[in-house]
Amino acid sequence: MRHYLTAALVLGLMGCGGSGGDSSSPLPSPGPALEIQAPATAAVGDAIALVARPVDTSSTDWRYRWRQTAGPAVNIANTISPVAAFDLPEAGSYQFEVSVTDGAVQRSETVDINVQGLGTGFTVTRDHAVVSGGRVSLRVTALEFDENFNLTAPTGILWQQTQGPSVSDMDSRNPLLMTFTAPRVTQDTLLTFEASGTLDGRTVSDEIQVLVRATPAPVEDAFFDTPVARVEAYRPDSPWASAMERCVYNNRISTPCTVESLPLIGQTTNTTTIDEVMDRVLVSHPWMGEQFERFLREQDPSGDFLHLLSSVTAVVLSYDVRPSFYWVATGAIYLDPEYLWLEDWQRNTINEDPDFRAGFGSMLAFFMPWRYVSGDEYASLYYPPQFHLNRPWQQLTPDLASLLYHELAHANDYFPRSTHSAIRAATLVEEYFTRVDNQGLPSDQLSQTLPLFSEQMSGLAEVRFRGATATDLQKSYTPDDVAGFFFPDRASDFYGYSSEREDLAMLFEEAMMWERYGIRRDVAVTGLRSDDRAQDLLVAQGQRGRIGQAELAPRLSLVLAELLPEAESIVDGLPGPVPMRSGESWWDNLVLSEEAVMERDLSPVKAFTGPQALPLEGRTHFGPRHASPVALPAR
Template sequence: MTRCSEQSSPQLLSRDGIRLYQQSQYLANQQSSVVATLSDGQSRGYQFQWQQTSGTPLTLTVTDNPVLPFVASSSGDYGFQVTIENAEHQYSTTVNISVADGDGLSVRQDHQAVEGANVSLRLDRRNGSAVQNIGWCIAYGPDVTLDLDDAEVPLFTAPQVNSDSLLIVRATGTINGVPLSDDVSLLITDEAAITSSYFDTAVARTHSYRADSPWREVLQRCVYSNQLTSSCTLNTLPLIGQETAEDASDTTAIMNRVLVSHDWMGQNFEAFLNNLDPHSDFAKLLQSVTAIVISDDVRPSFYWVVTGAIYLDPEELWLTAAQRDTINEAPDYRAAYGENLQFLVPWRYVKNNDYASIYRSPALRQSRSLAEVEPDLASLLYHELAHANDYFPRSIHGSLQGPTLLDEYNRRSANKALGSDQLTQTLPLQSAEMQSLAGVRFLGDSATATETSYLPADVAGFFSPDSANDFYNYSTSREDAAMLFEEAMMSYRLGIQRDVAITDKPAVVSSSTVTVSWGQRGRIAEPAVQPRAAMIIDYLMPELDGAAIEAALPPPVAMRTGESWLANLVLSSGKNTPQLVSPMKVPEQPLRLSGDRHPAVQ
């Protein structure tokens, strides 16, 4: 990466055992930060806490990190205090800065990243207008190589360092012909050598959301650590349900098991459980996990039997633009699978002939309500927790032998005792073609010449007569069960239906350019699918009646072939289905493809 012709010179202060980095200048309405680490350059194992001590009150979204990012809306003097501590030591100091009026770019966001981690930055648009003539260079610190396929969102891998090191990357550009710039500061932290064969790439720093959690000392080392070499025993970290017994509504016990990279993630998750779980579905299903990890580097979300934890992408949890700024935008590693196939399988959740969730572009810096989070987060949790309850349903918590969950899983799997095993034995999927194609699209298998020749009509002929509700069902028997449960519960509890279709794959892929060859809304109520969904509901949540739920779901509605995915947003069931929106008036949302989130890792 090119080094800037004019290097930046951050102000360095060392006092009270703390090393502080300040920007060379601070401008109002520009992304800014103060950076702290210990004087010896090793902050590993310490907790950070910032607070503002003077100046016009700022909105501080991230206060639990070595880097304090903020935007001052007005010029003036500001003061902050940072406290750094572990079990043996505590350090604290203050810092004062002056913010001037000025005009510049704003790059989101100054933050801490572990060495070897994937890092993303985002250059703000101003009032919706794109910055022209964008350039990037290194203004201070170690060399990195930026991926600039999207000039507004550069990606790179944090360099290896011997001690915590400041990296300053500069963005330049013009707005209305006026040249502007901004320096973004990143603290690259030195970490312990990777010894885990599981987490063999860098993972973000995380901490217990509840500082007083009785599980604080074991959570990270048992579920999210580069030093994890084997499963922790159930004596060390049991399932939540083994601790709470019959009291599944005990959200305190659940939140004691939450591990986060940023505190806002735990706060929003807790608010969701307290306000948007009226039937205690998620509280009950969470009894079958050991922990909930919400971290800025989790993408995609997944459940992992080795730790018994679920790992959630915080993209489903942010409420403010500042919260969203903290989330890494590195793409899902599976995005390129199946590129040579000639069809797509898009999906979406809908309610009243409209998208159930609202897509908000990061460039627009909008906030959203907790209610807007519900469709995406609920569907994600129903899916991931289906895996956990498939492996370890509440009915067996009292008889788990261990010593680890992995041992327990291996015994149950060998005996075909899982709900997904029973589903496959009793009501198996039939299409060998779809199963093979799923290996290409979701597992990275190489496509055969025959598979690359399949047209959408061919794939529709394989899929539509079978009893899966989505293409992703064919990836594994575990995903088959989870997809059935997810769609059924979304329709039953929230009145939200799922669309799935087989479309073509034009050169430019979007909701308005792909053409539906076959599609359905509410396929979960298809007669061939119903008994399979009912069976897995009964297994995962025996307090419900799967057959009764399935019988009460709205009947499936066929899509109009030959029309675009967007045009098929408004469908009529022939029973006076309300047509509340016109496709021409619906803002186009990004196309979601089958399996683009939540794999289960065994």
């Protein structure tokens, strides 16, 4: 268990040294005291946190920067938060510095920690700060596994709150994970929780802290009417930092900012560069921006993403974005950082609240799973969080690239590069309405000239993706019925029926993933889940690479010509789809090439795929690509 000491430290105008200060004789200062809480004792393997709170004022009035100045290197989860959380890799003396500024004065303080002995092996992650009323997830990480990845997990896990205003909705139905909503507070407030259990016959426990930052409630008619995380410009010296922080992701926005104050990237440059993009990135945690920048530099060989990013005002990377989305009211894309993490400590900073649509369509008698594959193997792997594995760099590409193609398809549907020089309205929302009233968007042209025609699939999409109540007729549809509705039509995916905007984005995403990365998309209509693997998700009909279906070619040509003319020629080179084997399970339909099928039939199908001895599951999806559209402001 961690035990904390608190010292009130007064910050001098130019910063002061020391290793904790002396609360009985504070140094004189015109500014507020800074209260720093640090563990009184710490051991190797502990996950600890330093909490810095200004006295008699809210932390939201200050900007933070943490850095390590001595000791074995650690990974500070969030260097721009009042809470610096990290794991202790070895014994020794550690020192950290926190600098704070209110925009006029910068002040700093140092903290020393002496680490000795070994911890219990039972820890909870991740201490952090959250806005008033925000969602929080905490996870027990004390799991051990042998060379065959058989788990030894703690038993009898009990969560309890030990400090702060009572939390009413603590949810630990999964004993390893606890979620809750932070209370509304009028001043910065520290919550403390304890998780305890039995591990290897020992009674173990750990304490974790969450700082609830006093933030104003959403203004009337706020674009974001539930609390959102605090984000800052990834590059503090960006010329767009102030405008982005004011206009893109906070609870104070009730009217769109002007195009003049925050234009699309493509309105300010003829050729978008990576530096110009990174000047438009907002982050809740700096590591997210670092990963995004590296991806653009290393995994965009054709320059697609730079072309496409010219149609956004900003990119938001925040731990509470789930699922990802694009919004015309701000002109920004909002990305779930689940697609960005490489190391386990990074993953531990991401909120684990489930997608709010997880239960939609539960009364329907079919599924339409989808996945990305490379050859006859999963292109995308799921890393079970309980194993605390790092993810190799190459595994980032399938998920992140497909997400970017999808979200940027939306941005370029609303404002293709061809329109940038002609934008005249005061706000992007006004410009959008003007476009819709006149020529329409590319997705409008697609639905008018080459529409989808299955009314049954459109109705089922309302149930599965928007939470509509299923009718008795819809509940009666068998997988064969649904396959008969879907496969003769011209959508590339079930999600395309949720709106004309999603129809366009799904076409674009699938085509570009094949063309740039050689990755194909599987889609099928199946039965329901079963504990019997052979009967689980039995395929009524399915295809690999449906985007190559001849009936989809004219629709894809229209989309590419409008969104990314550089790639328009790829339509002619798309391979035709490969059919799945009806009557077999979705899992057994992973291997479709004839030679591989013959080889597969000689040996059992593996339960897991991926590097040898790692318990990595191929990633299969059962739901939509991203969020339902956020409502537009009124005209």
